[in-house]
Amino acid sequence: MTGTADTVIRVLLVDDQELVRSGLRRVLRRRDGFVVVDECGDGADVPAALAEHEVDVVVMDLRMKHVDGIEATHRLRRTGEHPPVLALTTFDDDQLLAGALRAGAAGYVLKDAPAEDLIRAVRAVAAGDGWLDAAVTARVLATYRQAASDRAGPPPELLTPREHDVLRAIGRGLTNAEIAAALVISEVTVKSHIGRIFVKLGLRDRAAAIVYAFDHGIVSPG
Template identity: 70%
Template sequence: MTAPAEVRVLLVDDQELVRSGLRRILRRKDGFVIAGECSDGAEVPTAVREHDPDVVLMDLRMKEVDGIAATRALRAHAANPPVLVLTTFDDDELLSGALRAGAAGFLLKDSPAEELIRAVHTVAAGGSCLDPAVTGRVLRTYRTATPARDGRGVDGLTAREVEVLALIGRGHTNGEIARHLGISEVTVKSHVGHIFVKLDLRDRAAAIVHAFDHGIVAPS
């Protein structure tokens, strides 16, 4: 059996002490390689080009270019690796801003190491991860600050697509959804694409908000 590929992580935080702690948690034995490090968001585009990370672990508050601006800039980058925001601030405006900028999720820095490891693997596999400690509040802020969609709910979705949307809302990756539903990952990707088009959703974070808004899943 082929060993799973290592996840290449780019650390972005203006505190060396924090980056050192993250290096100790995201070890090779758990499937990680620290591809590079940045001390400010301004360094991120160049670092992504040079190191080709699978996940960018992004701080929010930095001196020159903050994590939201850096995340937004990556959306125009050819590789566009997923961003997992890691912050000490349970600031609803900041975290919802990170989602609007295109982050795949967020985690508070006081989360257990095991939760960080799981979150980085999830995001690397194409899933989303929202810290349950603040998810409900952040989603309320997100939907308040984001222009309303056309209110289609789940109208137009097939029963299978509703199942897939519910699993996206719970943070599952395409691979996990495929195993849960007993279908191929290619089929899951097709369903996800149809959901995004039918509901006019930009990304998985928007799909999670939609699932919460329409009662398909509820904040834990």
Template identity: 75%
Template sequence: MTGAEPEVRVLLVDDQELVRSGLRRILRRRAGFVIVDECADGADVPAALAANDADVVVMDLRMKRVDGIEATRRLRRAGDRPPVLALTTFDDDELLSGALRAGAAGFVLKDSPAEDLIRAVRTVAAGECWLDPTVTARVLATYRQAARPSPAHHRLDQLTARERDVLEAIGHGLSNTEIAATLFISEVTVKSHVGRIFAKLDLRDRAAAIVYAFDHGVVTPGPNPASR
């Protein structure tokens, strides 16, 4: 952790103590993280967030009472709550696409390298998205099959050509920095485009933008245009 990096406050949600213990060892204070609380079920998340100020929720998807998808859906319905990074052992396209539909800001597999988990948590806490590159294409293909565009909400014609380029990049999971490098524009310009895209398409966050991009065919599942 450098002096310029603020600590990231994390709420861990997983029904296995062994998994939470492993996550604690990775997301430790020395690496720039503070675990503000832990939950063993999605039903306990609202109370934990009411008692603790968290920047990101690391959410297991398979739990016995309230699973991670339903818990994520409830958080998004509640309004301005911390973004959710979905975490799962299962390489399950339906499960992960369901997490996106519920409003998760990204997903990472439990067998990912520790460095990827650290980057994913920081990325989502910063308000961006993280899509595990090993399964993204298949997961979003599954999402695309399940979700059909609604003509009443088809507002793509309101976007400029450059805004559509930015939306496509968001759909591929690129950060603002990566979009700037890919499109050869400044990061400040990217942020301006993102704000206008959200306003024109009535989108609440980047996760919603990813869903919109795939729902309306802006992005075809495949390799990301920029490598992590």
């Protein structure tokens, strides 16, 4: 999903502040390839909204009064197939953001990030990529790593040289399209490599792949 003139990215907004949702609506405009199909004021309302609408990305606030974004993301993950979640928060809180990744969020973006970053993040997550806000990624990954039960994992030597290249690119935060351009291969081939990497290394998702890449020296902070 790329958000072209012929295709829109369908977004569910979840935030307990109407003012925030209004601001998000102004950023995620139809003319830029987005349509906000519904809004929720609490994480408890997300399943009903997903049952009623086709959704490509859930933009989820983490701090809400009743069911917060982390618990709501946990619940979605337990249901099986669900749209990817992009966590959104004003709080530069490592534990909170790492908790969102552990819950199954495809990435996170801070509310004070530029509008262009939010647009890129939603597009990346809709396309099956991850998005980690560069401002706090290194610290959040350290917190995520400390809580990971499988932080050692199988050795990177299980990967082919090309899979190693793809994993390094994931660790650097590149999207599938950017990896394809950098390695001069198709996005379909990139996705195939990523699938094999996940299987060989026992990784759950892209966030876990990034942590693995940092842990094993495939990429370095900064």
